[in-house]
Amino acid sequence: MTPESSRTITVDVNGVSYERDVEARKLLIHFLRDDLDLTGSHVGCDTGNCGACSVLVDGVLLKSCMLLAVQADGASIRTVEGLGSDGELDALQQAFSDHHALQCGYCTPGMLVSATWLLERNPRPSEEEIRRAIQGNICRCTGYVNIVRAIQAASGQEVSE
Amino acid sequence: MTETTVTPERPLVVEETETKPGFVGQNVPRKEDRRLVQGQGVFFDDVKRHGMGYVHFVRSPYGHAKIRSIDVARALEVGGVYGTLTGDEVAILTDPFFELSTPPGAHIKDYALAVGKVRHVGEPVAAVVASSRELARDAAELVEVEYEPLPAIVDGEAALAEGAPILHEDAGSNVVWSGLFDWGDFEAAKAEADHVVRIERLHFDRFSSTPLECAGCLVEYNRGTGQWTMYCNHQMPGVGAIWMAPALRVGIDKLRFVTQDIGGAFGNKICLHPQFVACCLLARKLGRPIQWTEWRTDQHTANAHGNERTFLDVEVPVRSDGTMLGFSVRAIDDCGAFPRYEPLGCIIWAQVTPGCYRWRNIRVDFTQVVTNKSPVSPNRGYSRMQHLWLTERIVDIVARELGLDPVEVRKRNYVQREEMPYTTPNGCVYDSGDYARCLDIALELIGYDRLEERRRDAEARGKLLGFGIGSTLDSGTNNFGQSTLLNPELQFSGNNEVATVKLDIFGEIVVTLGTVPQGQGHETTAAQVVADILGCTPDDVNVRPGHDSYWNSHAGLSGTYASQFAVTGLGAVKGATEKLAAEMRKLASLVLGCSEDDIELAESQARIKGNPEAALPFMALGAILNANNAGLPTDVDISLNARYMYRPPFDLPDKERKYGNLTLTYATQIHACLVEVDPETGGYEIVDYAAVDDCGKRIHPQIVEGQVHGATAQALGAATHEIFAYDEDGNLLTPNFYDYHVPHALDMPPMRNGYIESESPFTPLGAKGMGEGGGAGIHAVCAALSDALGKTVTRSCNPYHRVWELMRSEDRGVTVESR
């Protein structure tokens, strides 16, 4: 077992398998954006606070800036590009648009991934549960008001005022 | 105005103007959304070019220091490093950036990299370019810079003190600009007053909107043509080019700005020209595309704070019935190490000189200084927010001192609806508004009549309840002539924005804007306006996303700033579309053989009124002109490609009296909040919140509401935890989101929103610019804390430790002199 400064990793991202050589020090977010050209996930900070890089790794909601790419070897990753299918928006994406839950759209991929994680585990969350689920996603545009409403709507619940 | 019926549980009050048929005024689906929710937006960092080099800036660790030497040799030895740039090169290859101020500020020399000395922590000193981000970062550590530290100034008043270290030797002073504004007759007002309330010191703290996407660019240099293309997020390219072109010693046309999606800007992406020039020089020097990504710490430390302002010796003459006659103040504005867009902040507050109030006698002694802190940029609410905070503090402090009701005192002093349009003491014209009505709605929404009951309930739980109001104005669409009140030599006045609309060969309608949207929905609202004029639907209108100098649909002042898109941007769209519509009718009349007046545009056709059979679909019009035009008279000027520049109706202000209309529109924000303070810890929570907004005709109500929510959240952050605090050496103590806590989802209070529409008589659509807000949340929270604690709040940002200090200290700094 020798430590290596780079490795060949295999990751499944949104159902597609990729094999790449990668430096051990490369963050998963940079691997996704720069190596795989999946630029939907974003970088908004450098201390793991903002959540713009949020992805699902083996179904677990994580910040991809807090993981090394090599740690994702063998994992199955879902990013915003893997929501919806064939260019059709899924219910959450549509609800975000219907309820004006995005303005600049920069936090939106992370928000959608966090919301997806939430609704897959908790199909009818309370408002508090929704806010807890997106607590790790910073938005500077919306004040979160419409984001909460969109998630409520997507879960088939009444939208708060 | 018609009143919309509201079901009792919905805490949403909307009073809309008469609904006209059409898309304007409706919540049409946003065009921007599809790509953004699929992660298919194109932000600058998503753009890649073969062979691009990544930049890492070597930045100053000192707040103030001489640069003794810079040695890049070791960095250049690293494999994969493409090259470097230092201040010495910059000083040879470029001229200093254009300064807006008069002397002494005029003599400040500002370059793309530090030249000779550093003046704030984080100031770029050298740049390293390498084949990967990580490598550039590694190589940057090998650049050896020798500094000779100097004493740092981190306080605006200290910058003015005798013997203070001077930041810019060429200026010989730390003063950027100073001047006296004196309207009405303040001394007479003081003599006439029953009371004069004096407030020793108020301080508006340093913070910024910290857009989630940081600044950045990918710059390509075309060696054959000498042109640079910058894929970036500069939100005011018109002015960016005015700074960059002379510095680079090229014509404006050599700078092409291209933006598509931008992750928020809020004024923080206006002064990016220094880093962009460094990237341009590197692209030319190294012969490859250059990519720069700013990281969060860089943004907090070294790119754009909001103005920090100290207000000293405030004097307010008041009559016994609570009528205030004006105020006098000495203001010191701290703009950080380099002015850049400053000293415009020294006049922009004058757009709202008396705030929401009818005060006629106002004297402001204003000085702006440099300090060893991050330079400022026109952050959301720019300069007006700081001033409006002063007016709100004045109202609440005077009310407290004289035992008056803050609600009644506001109503007594508010400009009344009947007085609109209202000319302020310095000649600004408030176009329309009904502040008292907005206040009533806010009070209703927050349940003001149950205030005492809530106070008792809070007390029973060991908490102190506080209630506060914040009333502000969002002045929008600048008259740049206000710059001449600071520097009579400046050749700026009025404003402009451009749009083009064309009807293409297959009947496609294509719009290009001069603006630079960052989430405000320009594509959507532009399409609404076009659709109503051309008689089609917004889905038929293709608005190109973002900004591109190559489209030539911009002008000198193009950009997205100063709450003006609904006026200037949409004014340009309206003008261009009306031109296009006139050409379409002309062409149709030629083809159909009738008079132009007989043609109407409806259902995507040009047709003879009353004879729907005689119709040309848009596709036919476009095809005839573009591909099949034989037989058309050649002396008729039709291109089906219209360009229009909107110019708001402004005059040059009177430089002597510092008098004139400085902004076209004034949107209203009246907010109310309830806080609960834990008296044992100083911790507090905002437990309820109401925001009433009036921006005239709402083009797209959801977009307006979204802006209100967002501006409120930013204001609440600025009121509670968001502060750029420094130590005495000029180190920023809050450089990241751990220590600079912005509101997250669980931090937000319940929000109750209300809207009325007081149309503007001055704008093409009756809409007013909005979006900045005036920081009403800050004013409301300060007032509420003051109410809860029974103490005078003198700082705009009140983190828990400040509340605790306030609780245990004696209230001082306010005196009342009565007749």
Added chain:
Amino acid sequence: MLLREVEYARPASVRDAVRLLAEHDGARALAGGQTLVNVMKARAASPDVLVDLNGLDELEGIELGSDGTLEIGAMTTYTEIVESAEARARPILGEVCAQIADVQVRNRGTIGGNVCSNDPTNHLPPLMVALGATMTIRGADGERTVPAEEFFLGVYMTAAGPGELLTKVTIPAGKGDGFASLPIGRDGTCIVNVAASLDGGAPRVAIGCVDAVPILVRPESAEDDAVRGAVRAAGLQPPDDVHASAEYRRHLAEVLAARAVRAAKERVS
């Protein structure tokens, strides 16, 4: 934001992990990474070798003994603690873990990482001290246990030294616990936090954020006056920083200690 070059290893067993840590001087264990990756981004510290503990079954899992003792693997995440039926035997554990940051952090951050990084503002060090937890450390020479109050040695320094690994945390049976804090924003960084436990005789009150390590205070009784007096008598010398002066932290320590004990009392009754 960008890490220095580093070497990475993913051992298949705890024994391999310990061996790697012992063999390489500049080796650090990588647990959840929610602190270490940030430290490396800032280049405040740059280990030469990262030994990734993720996926080591031996370090995962929560066992509830018949005597009510909980054995928590060092790589157990905060989310796992929050959701664990076993951990409910000592409810304060899940309640405190649920206050840490956000879902993403809780899904990856671990109890081992939290205590071993020993950031003065962390939640778990004072909690472990108050509960009288025991830390099991494995080194090349074998295993040893250290009581929590001797485990924390300095900022980012614990009894698990170079070449050693914290493998599990043992929590004795009990229920009379309380926790009080003043965070910056909901679930944000704590300005001061205090954990209290009334089990096992006299109250144990552990104060975080006031020193390099949690400060344990043993008031004579669980009465407010006794608690506050004991905190004052501890002569705390907290740091001054942008969020609080030393004096403010001292004051908060008193107030929050009283609240934590009151919360513990409510649980006992």
